Amino acid sequence: MNTAAAMKHSLLATLLTLAALPAVAASHSSTTFMTEQDINGDGKVSLAEFKLGRQVEFVRIDFNADGQLSEAEYLGEFEGRLMARISKTADPEKRKEELQRQMRQAKVRFGVLDADKNGSISLEEFQATGLRMFKLHDRNEDSTVDEADVKIAEDERKAGKTGFVSP
């Protein structure tokens, strides 16, 4: 193991003790987002907490520990989770279709995350996309996603407004 990898592994060990791994991409529902990203269990998600969760996820996907997510690493990680999820689908034809469809979408997502189009996702690129998602949920812009933001979203929905994220 080289020094960078060794350092990364000790970082990973530290992060793993701090955080449960967010298993899925940031959700479009603020309530789900809060449940999934609330690492310390205080019922809200601070920006620092969210960034830490993203970093843990990045480190987990960065299999060869070079600080970049290659397309193979990104798609491979996604495929692993996808296979576990769709293994419940009994029909092999449907399973295959779903796999192909989801993998196409994952490839598109990789292209979006790789903002500078150099063929890999840096931590900065990974965090930038996460930050955009965080800001969508943090409606009152106090750098925390909590009940207050869900309340605003609910009020908006009652008023007939629909948005990219839901309560």
Ligand SMILES: [Ca+2]
């Ligand atoms: Ca890598």
Ligand SMILES: [Ca+2]
């Ligand atoms: Ca890039």
Ligand SMILES: [Ca+2]
């Ligand atoms: Ca907020």
